[in-house]
Amino acid sequence: MLSIQHLSKSYKDTRLVLNDVSFDVQKGEIIGLIGPSGAGKSTLIRCINRLIEPTSGSITLEGIELSHLSSSRLREQRRRIGMIFQEYALVERLSVMENVLSGTLGYVPFWRSFFCKFPQEKIEKAFGYLGRVGLMDHVNKRADELSGGQKQRVGIARALAQEPSLLLIDEPTASLDPKTSRQIMRLIKEICKEQQLPAIINIHDVLLAQTFVDRIIGLNEGKIVFDGSPSELNEAVLTTIYGKEEWQTAPQEKEATVATLTPESIAVKLELAV
Incomplete structure (x- = not known):
């Protein structure tokens, strides 16, 4: 369906924002991109529809290589890629x-x-x-x-x-309250399953990702450091993705809630709330 191979993006300061990223997305599969700020999640989404030009690598959607298309051909292919933005991008009037x-x-x-x-x-x-x-x-x-x-x-x-073949979704719940966030994620999941639409979602909320996506890709410093099932997201994996300091100090700062801060226990509570 969608194949990304050896995708890299660097800027003039030679800093690699994406570093040799490769993965495939199957029909109807919902992938959650997680990772710390600056890990390359938004850059990856924008490279896929070439809002940002990748430095190297290939992006193939249903057999068509998107990386080197002319402007006119790219406009045609962008019809097939639906984009949902964090700040909605609506015309207010x-x-x-x-x-x-x-x-x-x-x-x-x-x-x-x-x-x-x-x-x-x-x-x-x-x-x-x-x-x-x-x-x-x-x-x-x-x-x-x-x-x-x-x-x-x-x-x-x-x-x-747009009648798309692929959905790219950039932080769809960042501006929403917890209840509305769950409703929006549930709606996205239902629609993707009904239409067998693949989707890539850049999402900061790990618990929402665990609940509503099929597969999680963890990015750190532009590299894929985890690619697997939401059920595999334990403390060790989250430490690999986000860094040891965040996961070790958060429970100490709020000792009263230490028993509920493991990903597994919170995920269970969230599922019950949904």
Whole structure:
């Protein structure tokens, strides 16, 4: 489905942000990228759709090499990659429906989009996507009238309107409260399974990742230091990903909660809450 081989990214100061990253993503598989700030998670996602140009390596989506496409060919392939952003990236003054229809811009002539004359087929599908994310009662609201969770649902519906082959999701819960975060992650998981859509999610919340993704890739200093099942995330693995200091000092700082700070025990509590 998606194959990333020996991907590296460096800047003028020769610092390697990504260092020989390789992995494959299967149809319908949800991968969570975890790691400390600066580990290269966002850079990796942006390299996949070439918002950032990789320095070396290959990115192949359904047999098409994305790394060296011309601008026109790249625009065609980007239609197949849905992007969901941390800060929603909505046009605040436009309606919910108009924001969702913006996901079809790669498929309609410029004059149609300029005059908001979208084909009826696209409009009907947009209604379907809004229904799927639970926003049918908000179709005509302006985006700036919505809550954070509702805005993220619009972002999901907009990505689906592209009819993508791959979802790239950058910190979808960073601005949301815990309950809304679980609802958004559950929605993403359900949609990916229904449509057999592969997804790569950059996520800081380890417990959400353990609960809602199929596979976790841990990055540290641009390298993959873990690639496996969420059930394998024990204290030793988390120390490898994040560093010894964080996992040893946190329990000492809050002695009253030391019994609940192991990944396994918190994961059980989170599953029960979900």
